[in-house]
Amino acid sequence: MSKYLNNVPFSEEFYEYAKGLEKEWSKSLPKYTDEELLLIFPEAREIIPQKITEYREERKECIENIKEFREKVSAIASEEKKDEFFEWFWRYLYPKYFYAPQVVKLDKHLFRLKRQQRIISGENKKNSYVTDFITLKERAKQQSFVDIALPYLEKIRRTGSRITALCPFHEEKTPSFTIYIDKNTFHCFGCQANGDVITFKMKVENLTFVDAVKELAL
Numbered sequence: 702m703s704k705y706l707n708n709v710p711f712s713e714e715f716y717e718y719a720k721g722l723e724k725e726w727s728k729s730l731p732k733y734t735d736e737e738l739l740l741i742f743p744e745a746r747e748i749i750p751q752k753i754t755e756y757r758e759e760r761k762e763c764i765e766n767i768k769e770f771r772e773k774v775s776a777i778a779s780e781e782k783k784d785e786f787f788e789w790f791w792r793y794l795y796p797k798y799f800y801a802p803q804v805v806k807l808d809k810h811l812f813r814l815k816r817q818q819r820i821i822s823g824e825n826k827k828n829s830y831v832t833d834f835i836t837l838k839e840r841a842k843q844q845s846f847v848d849i850a851l852p853y854l855e856k857i858r859r860t861g862s863r864i865t866a867l868c869p870f871h872e873e874k875t876p877s878f879t880i881y882i883d884k885n886t887f888h889c890f891g892c893q894a895n896g897d898v899i900t901f902k903m904k905v906e907n908l909t910f911v912d913a914v915k916e917l918a919l
């Protein structure tokens with residue numbers, strides 16, 4: 702396989718195809734909310750405060766360095782000679798330090814960590830409804846797509862583990878709405894609508910995510 706791939710000049714078509722694969726792959730990666738992360742990985746409770754302290758110290762150090770650097774800048778700026786060092790300084794060093802990208806990065810991390818910290822400290826009142834909703838969402842997802850969708854479909858035809866029907870989301874004469882029974886998902890080749898049972902419920906009854914989950918799971 703790798704030998705084969707090594708010898709093939711990749712065509713534009715191949716890269717188009719690979720782009721699709723990449724999208725599919727990145728969709729399959731786990732995406733958790735901070736609330737979910739903290740439930741899945743309780744050890745984070747100890748790591749987060751440590752990281753906050755660590756980053757705060759690092760930030761302080763950065764700020765000190767920048768202050769020092771800015772003082773040097775004003776000293777250099779007042780110098781008369783414009784040599785190579787002068788060029789290099791203004792072109793490379795100045796933008797690198799002056800806008801403090803490291804501090805910006807640290808602030809971004811700190812922002813997220815502090816949010817997670819707030820979830821931990823407020824967890825006693827919050828935790829139960831978050832867990833409850835995660836359970837509801839899972840239960841909603843498990844509902845049979847076919848059962849939920851059937852009342853909205855016409856010209857239904859089953860072939861193996863797929864069902865095709867007229868799409869309830871756009872006008873069409875021939876069926877292109879496809880249900881993948883095993884995966885409990887759908888895709889419409891006419892309007893490209895796709896998703897799972899929650900998506901379907903949201904779209905077909907014009908519900909919010911929370912309401913769709915509740916309707917399906919309760």
Ligand SMILES: [Zn+2]
Pocket residue numbers: 868869870871878889890891892893894
């Ligand atoms: Zn459609």
